[in-house]
Amino acid sequence: xxxxxxxxRSWVAAANDPECDFPIENLPFGVFSTGSDAPRCGVAIxxxxxxxxxxxxxxxxxxEGTFAAPRLNDFIALGRPxxxxxxxxxxxxxxxxxxxxxxxxxxxxxxLHLPVRxxxxxxxxxxxxxxxxxxxxxxxxxxxxxxxxxxxPIGYNGRASSVVVSGTDIHRPMGQVKGESxxxxxxxxxxxxxxxxxxxxxxxSTMGERVSVAEAERMIFGYVLLNDWSARDIQAWEYxxxxxxxxxxxxxxxxxxxxxxxxxxxxxxxxAPREVxxxxxxxxxxxxxxxxxxxxxxNGQPMGETNxxxxxxxxxxxxxxxxxxxxxxxxxxxxxxxxISGPAPEQTGALLEMTEGGKKPVTVNGExxxxxxxxxxxxxxAHAQGDGYRIGFxxxxxxxxxxxD
Amino acid sequence: xxxxxxxxRSWVAAANDPECDFPIENLPFGVFSTGSDAPRCGVAIxxxxxxxxxxxxxxxxxxEGTFAAPRLNDFIALGRPxxxxxxxxxxxxxxxxxxxxxxxxxxxxxxLHLPVRxxxxxxxxxxxxxxxxxxxxxxxxxxxxxxxxxxxPIGYNGRASSVVVSGTDIHRPMGQVKGESxxxxxxxxxxxxxxxxxxxxxxxSTMGERVSVAEAERMIFGYVLLNDWSARDIQAWEYxxxxxxxxxxxxxxxxxxxxxxxxxxxxxxxxAPREVxxxxxxxxxxxxxxxxxxxxxxNGQPMGETNxxxxxxxxxxxxxxxxxxxxxxxxxxxxxxxxISGPAPEQTGALLEMTEGGKKPVTVNGExxxxxxxxxxxxxxAHAQGDGYRIGFxxxxxxxxxxxD
Numbered sequence: 001x002x003x004x005x006x007x008x009r010s011w012v013a014a015a016n017d018p019e020c021d022f023p024i025e026n027l028p029f030g031v032f033s034t035g036s037d038a039p040r041c042g043v044a045i046x047x048x049x050x051x052x053x054x055x056x057x058x059x060x061x062x063x064e065g066t067f068a069a070p071r072l073n074d075f076i077a078l079g080r081p082x083x084x085x086x087x088x089x090x091x092x093x094x095x096x097x098x099x100x101x102x103x104x105x106x107x108x109x110x111x112l113h114l115p116v117r118x119x120x121x122x123x124x125x126x127x128x129x130x131x132x133x134x135x136x137x138x139x140x141x142x143x144x145x146x147x148x149x150x151x152x153p154i155g156y157n158g159r160a161s162s163v164v165v166s167g168t169d170i171h172r173p174m175g176q177v178k179g180e181s182x183x184x185x186x187x188x189x190x191x192x193x194x195x196x197x198x199x200x201x202x203x204x205s206t207m208g209e210r211v212s213v214a215e216a217e218r219m220i221f222g223y224v225l226l227n228d229w230s231a232r233d234i235q236a237w238e239y240x241x242x243x244x245x246x247x248x249x250x251x252x253x254x255x256x257x258x259x260x261x262x263x264x265x266x267x268x269x270x271x272a273p274r275e276v277x278x279x280x281x282x283x284x285x286x287x288x289x290x291x292x293x294x295x296x297x298x299n300g301q302p303m304g305e306t307n308x309x310x311x312x313x314x315x316x317x318x319x320x321x322x323x324x325x326x327x328x329x330x331x332x333x334x335x336x337x338x339x340i341s342g343p344a345p346e347q348t349g350a351l352l353e354m355t356e357g358g359k360k361p362v363t364v365n366g367e368x369x370x371x372x373x374x375x376x377x378x379x380x381x382a383h384a385q386g387d388g389y390r391i392g393f394x395x396x397x398x399x400x401x402x403x404x405d
Numbered sequence: 406x407x408x409x410x411x412x413x414r415s416w417v418a419a420a421n422d423p424e425c426d427f428p429i430e431n432l433p434f435g436v437f438s439t440g441s442d443a444p445r446c447g448v449a450i451x452x453x454x455x456x457x458x459x460x461x462x463x464x465x466x467x468x469e470g471t472f473a474a475p476r477l478n479d480f481i482a483l484g485r486p487x488x489x490x491x492x493x494x495x496x497x498x499x500x501x502x503x504x505x506x507x508x509x510x511x512x513x514x515x516x517l518h519l520p521v522r523x524x525x526x527x528x529x530x531x532x533x534x535x536x537x538x539x540x541x542x543x544x545x546x547x548x549x550x551x552x553x554x555x556x557x558p559i560g561y562n563g564r565a566s567s568v569v570v571s572g573t574d575i576h577r578p579m580g581q582v583k584g585e586s587x588x589x590x591x592x593x594x595x596x597x598x599x600x601x602x603x604x605x606x607x608x609x610s611t612m613g614e615r616v617s618v619a620e621a622e623r624m625i626f627g628y629v630l631l632n633d634w635s636a637r638d639i640q641a642w643e644y645x646x647x648x649x650x651x652x653x654x655x656x657x658x659x660x661x662x663x664x665x666x667x668x669x670x671x672x673x674x675x676x677a678p679r680e681v682x683x684x685x686x687x688x689x690x691x692x693x694x695x696x697x698x699x700x701x702x703x704n705g706q707p708m709g710e711t712n713x714x715x716x717x718x719x720x721x722x723x724x725x726x727x728x729x730x731x732x733x734x735x736x737x738x739x740x741x742x743x744x745i746s747g748p749a750p751e752q753t754g755a756l757l758e759m760t761e762g763g764k765k766p767v768t769v770n771g772e773x774x775x776x777x778x779x780x781x782x783x784x785x786x787a788h789a790q791g792d793g794y795r796i797g798f799x800x801x802x803x804x805x806x807x808x809x810d
Contacts, residue, residue: 119566120525120565125647135646138646139646146645146646148581148583148642148643151581151587151588152581152588154643154646154647154650155650156561156562156647156650157561157563157564157650159562159732161524161525161612161732161735161738162731162732162733164612170613171613171731173729173730173731174615174729174731175729175730176553176556176557176684176726178552178553182556183556183684184684185684185685207566207567207569207656208575208576208809209809210579210810231730234730237553238553238557238559239646239647239648240551240646241540241543241544241551241559241645242530242560242644242648242649243561243644243646243647243648243649244647245559245560245561245562246726246727246729246730246732247730249727249731249732250730250731250732251612251731279581279588279589279590280590281590321581321651322651324578324579324580324581325578325579325580325639325651325652325654325655326567326576326578326654326655326656327564327567327655328566328567330566333566404613404614405615
């Protein structure tokens with residue numbers, strides 16, 4: 001828990017509840033609509049949303065008209081000085097004694113949309129517990145951890161077109177799997193979640209020029225919760241030698257709110273201890289993790305819970321590595337942290353690990369589960385605990401519908 | 406060689422040369438600019454470019470103003486009936502006796518740009534010769550061909566932001582490789598090309614709904630040459646278990662001209678013989694390959710040459726598989742065929758295969774090569790031979806510049 005002043009208070013009463021995800025210290029960005037109005041940008045405060053487009057129209061904020069867009073990309077592209085200025089101004093306007101005429105919308109009356117148009121999506125593999133557990137199930141314990149794992153952040157390009165916002169139903173995927181007498185085309189039988197944190201890239205980089213870890217950190221706009229739905233049977237059959245493909249393309253659910261780096265800064269933390277020294281291009285001047293509880297629920301029941309600071313590579317290290325070959329990054333790129341798992345089964349971020357590959361069922365509201373069944377709702381949550389307040393993301397949920405072929 | 410009428414003749418004289426890549430039967434689409442004018446859409450004919458935006462402004466063509474954009478995505482999104490109508494109208498205007506006042510620009514005076522904003526890029530692995538050769542070098546001959554290879558098109562998501570147009574210089578990438586005493590950060594020592602055909606997706610599909618092979622074929626707007634530059638030493642160290650990542654993100658070069666399906670239709674061909682029956686979702690009603698010579702040069706010297714019809718999976722099969730999980734596809738998605746290699750060394754589409762993993766040097770203009778050196782220029786070409794004409798793509802070149810860290 002960071003040391004510091006007493007929590008600030010807002011004239012939006014719900015924001016002062018110490019269990020509210022959206023106190024005045026948070027101010028996450030999203031996209032919302034009400035009734036038949038067009039989607040536009042907003043900031044969450046307590047149980048309300050600040051209508052940023054209306055604020056700019058009234059001259060209270062300045063962002064070159066970007067808040068009227070149905071995505072945050074244009075605002076984000078204005079750069080860090082504008083992000084900071086808008087945050088500072090909103091803190092002033094929302095504090096007790098601020099501007100109580102600010103245009104607010106009740107969150108209960110709003111529809112939340114995908115906050116950014118996801119330019120490209122990359123998924124990493126940065127929890128050693130997860131990498132070992134899953135590696136052992138796919139390849140046996142002796143080959144579980146790939147030899148380069150402690151030397152660099154392993155990642156793969158995912159599919160951006162299937163990233164959806166919390167609340168979007170997901171169809172169980174069809175796919176090709178290895179059957180007893182040969183390949184079969186079937187509805188997935190081993191459907192899983194993955195508890196992750198997603199970093200939203202806020203600045204372009206130049207093709208042919210890599211960025212340092214420190215520069216990479218400054219390129220990150222903020223973070224979302226990210227559930228990388230995974231079809232384990234399809235994955236097992238397809239993933240060698242070119243990596244996961246259709247097993248990860250059924251859908252990736254993100255939270256509607258992007259929590260900024262600024263809001264998480266007081267919770268900066270060391271990650272997992274380094275086992276071997278990193279090459280200089282991956283070394284960080286300061287720890288790049290956050291002390292933040294992260295967990296998931298199934299049909300409302302708490303399942304796994306851990307902390308983001310179990311991770312071995314930070315988003316900034318992942319981003320720096322991503323540019324290593326000269327690969328250009330763009331505003332709206334989304335980097336998944338990899339599944340976040342602690343060492344114990346109740347700390348894992350995927351059913352594959354929690355049930356030891358489907359061998360040890362878990363109980364959900366009195367029913368047995370090894371993998372996700374049709375109708376199951378999976379939710380993610382995260383919060384960083386301050387002194388009298390907490391920084392949260394709100395819900396990130398998805399319900400699985402039956403397969404259709 | 407397809408049976409048919411004598412070649413058509415155009416009033417653009419160069420288009421009637423039987424060795425010209427751009428006869429009136431071709432009419433590929435691209436994006437060009439002249440002087441300080443903004444990039445706009447065009448069609449190649451002989452040694453000239455039809456200025457489509459100017460044609461529409463004069464009422465000669467109709468495409469809702471999309472030709473004035475600096476990319477073809479908006480035009481392509483209008484759909485197949487519009488593609489066909491524009492092609493038919495241009496054939497009429499460019500034929501002998503057509504409209505010799507058509508606004509043309511000399512190709513020699515034009516700059517050619519990336520023809521589409523690449524939405525997402527997927528690369529496949531559909532030549533059995535290549536899959537076997539490379540698999541044997543990475544994993545030994547007994548593990549060369551993955552067990553699912555003959556049952557489905559294996560692919561991975563690549564990086565769209567590093568796709569560039571022919572003529573763009575590429576820096577040799579830096580990367581992490583396995584050194585003798587541990588991991589090293591180094592300039593790539595085993596830089597390679599990959600000769601591929603790229604399919605440009607011309608229609609969106611719906612999330613959660615797969616498309617059939619026949620539907621997938623109708624979703625493809627056309628094809629480009631595609632050089633998937635590959636850093637083999639970076640690839641070897643990084644690619645297990647999640648697939649190639651930074652080894653493929655240094656750059657992917659495509660031709661400036663998109664050759665339409667309509668132009669290639671007379672060359673439709675069987676591919677490699679099926680070794681096992683495919684599952685129904687991958688079966689095609691008619692062969693989806695083209696009888697088309699494809700090859701590559703280094704510093705102007707012809708190196709490998711083969712035919713697209715050696716491939717085992719067509720672009721339509723790859724696209725159908727890609728949607729199998731419910732993954733939505735979008736206009737501007739680019740699907741690489743995978744490296745196109747025939748069985749003999751002189752038919753291979755990558756130096757890794759041609760030199761047997763760097764063990765047997767080849768001679769290029771009197772100099773030895775095992776991999777690409779700084780300053781080397783690699784070019785791709787393809788043409789389908791008709792009766793008195795040929796359908797080509799023009800050049801697809803890139804020069805390697807020294808690494809910079």
